[in-house]
Amino acid sequence: MEIADELKIYDDNLVKELSNLARNNIEYWDIRTTLNNGTVLNFTNQRSKEISSYETLECGIRTFINGGWGFCVLKKIDKSNIIDGFLKAIKLARKSQSLCKFKFNIKESNPLNKKFKINSIRNLESIDIQDKIEIVKNHEDISSKYSKEIKNTRTVYLDGYFKNLFLNSFGSHIYQDLEVLRLFSAVYAQRKGLIQNAMNSVGGVGGFEIMETEAAQNISLKSAKQAIMLLDAKSPVGxxxxxxxxxxxxxxxxxxxxxxxxxxxxxxxxxxxxxxxxxxxxxxxxxxxxxxxxxxxxxxxxxxxxxxxxxxxxxxxxxxxxxxxxxxxxxxxxxxxxxxxxxxxxxxxxxxxxxxxxxxxxxxxxxxxxxxxxxxxxxxxxxxxxxxxxxxxxxxxxxxxxxxxxxxxxxxxxxxxxxxxxxxxxxxxxxxxxxxxxxxxxxxxxxxxxxxxxxxxxxxxxxxxxxxxxxxxxxxxxxxxxx
Amino acid sequence: MQNKSDVSNLASFALNIAEKLTAKFAEIYFYLSDYLNIDIEENSIKNNEIGSDLGVGIRVINQKGSLGFAYTNRLERKSIEKMVKTAISMMRTGTEDPDFKDLPPKYEVYKTVNGLYDKDIKYLSIEDSILYAEDLIDICDKDDMAISQSGNFSSSYNKTFIFNSNGLSIDSKTTISSVSSHVIVKDKITNDTSFGFESQIERNLNCINGKNVIKTALKNAKRNLNRKKINSIKAPLILTPKGVISFILRPLASAINAETFQYKRSFLVDRRGEYLGPKFLNIEDNALIDGAVGSATFDGEGVPCKNKRVIEKGKFLKSGLLHNSYTAGKEGIESSGNAARDSYSSLPAIGITNMILQSGNSSKDEIIQNVKEGILLDYTGDRPNISTGDFSGLILQGNLIRKGEILDALNETMFGINLLDVFRNIEEISKESKTYGPFQAPFVKIADVQIIGSAS
Structure with missing residues (x-):
């Protein structure tokens, strides 16, 4: 599995340099860096309210010594920023350490050197936006046409694919290639002054095949049925x-x-x-x-x-x-x-x-x-x-x-x-x-x-x-x- | 992004691409936040954090009103170009929306609001921030009933730039600082434990008073010790300012959100112009208060902010809704300047600025002293159903009032009421009021509330 280009910056030289900076200064550190990509589709009353897409690259550096933690979040990820952020994080941990009352050490665990990938059937990155939209439109269609008493429908589709690199001072080097997806359906029904709503969601770690499961395919019908059912429900007695x-x-x-x-x-x-x-x-x-x-x-x-x-x-x-x-x-x-x-x-x-x-x-x-x-x-x-x-x-x-x-x-x-x-x-x-x-x-x-x-x-x-x-x-x- | 002309250049670069790719309307939003945070756990400094978040979002809309949106925190020209192209391809897949009219125009004048930026926060060091956290720790240490505290001190310096295809171009810098305490106390005789919390959010560092925050949290926690179950009763409910915010103002903020309203998801639909409460009930959303947390000169779309009355002398005003440019355009009116956006990663939603339930004439002590039997409510984790106004929930922090005295804390006690009855049954409003972030509220007495006790 090939590491994403953006994460190749953490080569042996950089890791060695960070380890040298940490030596005699802190007991533990970890760095998490993620390249996030994803889509948000929000349809309300059969109209698109949001069709959006994002790409972000994020990095957090955490440091520890004797009960005190430091954490530094970078806004730009390049070699000199990483080193600068690492030094700042060291200072922060040492400051925490000088003030914290509970002294302890992080017990060393075995380093893990591994790459993980979710074996999705239909990789989210390869799915055309139009296919995603068709599914959402279809759900909006089903729920809004279920009954005349349904006044309002909303379907939200969220997916994300993340490429994440974890490094720590125990020598762990973990790369993860993840995909997650969630579909959300809300329906509002109205009878005279009474409004009732029902919401359902289906989510999983995996690819677009999540949309093909029975639960995902029935989600809008389920919400519609439930909202109508609730119109007849009574208020409870305590x-x-x-x-x-x-x-x-x-x-x-x-x-x-x-x-x-x-x-x-x-x-x-x-x-x-x-x-x-x-x-x-x-x-x-x-x-x-x-x-x-x-x-x-x-x-x-x-x-x-x-x-x-x-x-x-x-x-x-x-x-x-x-x-x-x-x-x-x-x-x-x-x-x-x-x-x-x-x-x-x-x-x-x-x-x-x-x-x-x-x-x-x-x-x-x-x-x-x-x-x-x-x-x-x-x-x-x-x-x-x-x-x-x-x-x-x-x-x-x-x-x-x-x-x-x-x-x-x-x-x-x-x-x-x-x-x-x-x-x-x-x-x-x-x-x-x-x-x-x-x-x-x-x-x-x-x-x-x-x-x-x-x-x-x-x-x-x-x-x-x-x-x-x-x-x-x-x-x-x-x-x-x-x- | 410290340099305004750099941002301007990037914005023109992006807007030009959008225009070439057939976007009729385009808006670009840059946001920078430099922040620091100190965490307290087990009444000890635990973690020091600094960070920075910088990014940009673009929304593009075509002739038919179809909208595409994309964002990134990678500010190289290559990434921005990719973002604009992505947003355009999103736009092309959307449905048409005749309700979309236009993005906000270029405004000539914005009202001045002072005190939204404090250079002491911008240049605040971790060392100096720690002093605020230590205030919380010291007072908790000295209290013989306190057994633990978690809390934090945080501050941030934020910059926003908005540019759109109508020539709107505006920017602001603001600061915010907050301190919060969640404290656990134990009664040494009964061994009972309880929690209390308090927080303060300010635009100016010198307003932050950590000592007051922990003292109030301790008071709240102790008032909630040795909880008792009670029988069910119908009795007045006295809401503390915190109670008013969570039980009345937050739900009201959702209910007068024009989007919620237009979708008929609000229990207040069809009630504009009606009297909801007594003549002495006044609620407004005021963005123009100097130094207030919710204040702003312009909203998340660059529209000038203002002061809007929501409920005046008990009457829910026809103009009492919170709008962004989309919901306002749909009704053919002007935006109320309530487009809310807390980051480059979201489209403008609708939110309050400073929501205020105005003080009344009674003193809070008199209100309580005149209660024969009633309930003091400080906090319920519950929220009303906005579409029906129905509420039934658990009193997490509340006490029995008998013969004008605040007595036992309540255990496993619930209550139920519809929000319309809450407004209708308001009997008294106190002179004293308190501000929590963008909310300001006094004590409020509500008559005839069904309390469901669990004493058997």
């Missing part, structure tokens, strides 16, 4: 209920309410409810929670591409790997970057991620999920006298310090005497994470397992993630409504 969550909500719960509290930087900053809980029981025995961002999982879901939250190596050069977070109800591991792993004296597990080369890697999730057990969905519903079945989420958030969480669901059905009844909209669920993990009364089987993808925000950076699980039932959840 109170405490048995709640059955679908895989998307289970995933959101696992990610938002629990996953963030497992990020070791949150733990070290004393913001996590899980601070002293390693080795302790935090959930019922049936609960197993995993984060597995490794490449190769798309085929588990019969997809011709890789999951949106997956990656080969993280942004600190550590290979992605499967991490068991909860095993049989017991908290086993946190998620780490090289800093938190060094400070907690364990091996890093590949969760140092940044949204670009000009942002600092943080501890982030990849594909977080709850493992399935043995309930069928029908059994779960039949077994529920009174409750709510909640599907799909709009958004959610959590106070990681207390574990108080809230999610807004898209669709919710009343359950009465074991039967699924009328549809409600805008149901919000709230509870305390650690209480809820002990109040799970049923976990669905393999056939109910699914996942969803999205962008997760933390500290101003959004990264690609997936989360999932089976249907689960939880007792005594607070449901908020307008009435």
């Amino acid at each position: 109170g405490k209920f048995n709640v059955i969550m679908d895989p998307k909500l289970t995933g959101t719960f696992i990610h938002e309410a629990f996953g963030h509290a497992c990020e070791a930087d949150i733990v070290l900053n004393k913001e996590s409810i899980l601070e002293d809980k390693i080795g302790k029981t935090v959930a019922i025995e049936e609960v197993n929670i995993i984060d597995d961002p490794t490449i190769g999982q798309g085929k588990k879901f019969n997809l011709p591409y890789e999951l949106y939250g997956s990656y080969n190596v993280d942004d600190e050069g550590i290979p992605s790997q499967k991490t068991v977070i909860i095993e049989d109800g017991i908290l086993r591991n946190f998620l780490h970057n090289i800093e938190t792993a060094s400070r907690m004296s364990i091996e890093p597990n590949g969760h140092g991620r940044a949204n670009s080369s000009v942002a600092i890697p943080q501890v982030r999730m990849g594909f977080t999920y709850l493992e399935p057990k043995d309930w069928k969905l029908e059994e779960m519903i039949e077994d529920t006298k009174s409750g709510v079945l909640c599907e799909d989420f709009q958004y959610g958030y959590t106070d990681t310090t207390t574990g108080n969480f809230q999610f807004k669901c898209k669709f919710s059905y009343k359950i009465e005497n074991g039967e699924k009844k009328e549809l409600m909209r805008d149901v919000s669920l709230s509870g305390m994470t650690l209480e809820v993990l002990k109040r799970i009364t049923a976990i669905g089987d393999k056939s109910t397992f699914n996942y969803s993808d999205g962008i997760c925000g933390k500290g101003g950076q959004g990264v690609r993630v997936c989360d999932g699980g089976p249907f689960i039932r939880i007792e005594d959840i607070t449901v908020g409504g307008l009435n």
Whole structure:
């Protein structure tokens, strides 16, 4: 695999020179440089609102000594700028080091010399813009013509191809050639004064073949159907209920309410409810929670591409790997970057991620999920006298310090005497994470397992993630409504 | 890009290519930001960062209104030529859009707004910046309930240049500096923990007061300790300025965005000219306040900025929408100067400048003292549904008020209301107000809100 011309600047001589500059001054450094290319297509009401394309070249230089970090972002990438930026970054790290209270060293890891390429079937660079536009137009056509009550449609197509070079002081030299794609469909329906909307997205790491999957082809129809369905939905009544969550909500719960509290930087900053809980029981025995961002999982879901939250190596050069977070109800591991792993004296597990080369890697999730057990969905519903079945989420958030969480669901059905009844909209669920993990009364089987993808925000950076699980039932959840 | 004539030359170079390649309208936007950032984690300086972002974006539009856009951060002529050609090929694939009328004309006059640039920020060193971060750390260290703090100090110097095919050519330099604190406290007796946050954003460095920021964050955090569940009640809601911003002003900003409006995605559609709230309710979007964070002489398309009243004496004005040149052209009116663009990498969207809910007559203490039973709301992570105005969400930071006193923090307490009822039920507005970045708000009392408690 040939390295992009723009990244050939980092030859042996330059790396040697940087190593010499670092010697006796700092303990660790890494440089990430990326050539980004991509397309944005935004159609609204069947008209193009944005057809755009970009090319940027970005570089961030990170330095470290004894607990203090420095970071320098370059605006122009040539040899003299790199050296100048490197020297500035050294000064910044030494300044941080002189003031920081927590002294530690980054544990040296084995250098990785490797090139990774996503083996897409239809390379994004080779796809004509007209082909991309045809797909978006077609989706706009489908959703806007679905019903007279549909007043507004929007379809957004985003793709990007990245050529990224990672170098660090351990001798790692990692080149990645990546492609990602996401399609987003939003539909607004109106009946008299009432407006309801539905949004769906499909994303993955891979090429244009992502557009040919069933999920991508049905996305606009799905949004249209959902928006119309919601026009008939009732406002919910607040109170405490048995709640059955679908895989998307289970995933959101696992990610938002629990996953963030497992990020070791949150733990070290004393913001996590899980601070002293390693080795302790935090959930019922049936609960197993995993984060597995490794490449190769798309085929588990019969997809011709890789999951949106997956990656080969993280942004600190550590290979992605499967991490068991909860095993049989017991908290086993946190998620780490090289800093938190060094400070907690364990091996890093590949969760140092940044949204670009000009942002600092943080501890982030990849594909977080709850493992399935043995309930069928029908059994779960039949077994529920009174409750709510909640599907799909709009958004959610959590106070990681207390574990108080809230999610807004898209669709919710009343359950009465074991039967699924009328549809409600805008149901919000709230509870305390650690209480809820002990109040799970049923976990669905393999056939109910699914996942969803999205962008997760933390500290101003959004990264690609997936989360999932089976249907689960939880007792005594607070449901908020307008009435 | 320090030299204006260099930028001008690059702009003419690009606009000429665009014209030759049949773009009827073209606009080029250059943006430079030099920034620094100091991160605090575990109440200790953790990271020092400096950086620079420089790039250019071009939008081209043909006779039929079809638009193409491209951007790059590579400023060599070769890259710029490639960018223009890409934008043209994007334009050629788009659909026609009869709603597009024109790019902004060349304006003769722009109003002067002072205090948007501070040379102390432009020339600020890391060493001097660290003093601001240390203010946060010192006060947190000395507090015996504080157990951790994350926060940051950051500043940036920004330059913008806009040129278009109508002869518009304008540039500005501005500065911005901010400090924020997110602090964790622990009650040593009950072992309960809680967080509080506070931030300040300013155009001028000497306005930044890190000590006040951490002190307020600590106060917020302590007020939120030892949370209790309550029963469901119907009661007044007292919003703090922060509460007003997140619960009223931010949603309103989305609801009066002309694009949202034209697509009928706003709960305020068909309500222009109606009285939404009491006579003492006034909301405006004012770009011309000296030294304010949201102020500007021109917007993201080079259109002069102004002061716009949105709600006057309770009435939602017909002219109360925020426009860029596209949405204004569609209605056959002038842009309100609200084209928002925070980088060369995006097309002009629509955004607020300084959004202000004007102060009232009551004192905030009196408002609270007169509440028999009610809720003080500082923060909900939730947001209303803009198309319906419906809101139901969790009170993340809020307290019970009883007999005029602020009591227990609330645990697992939600509330639900429609925004139209929020405006309708405004009973009192305080004299005291606070500014957070581009928002300014007082305390506001809203009557009869359904609170959903979880005490069993």
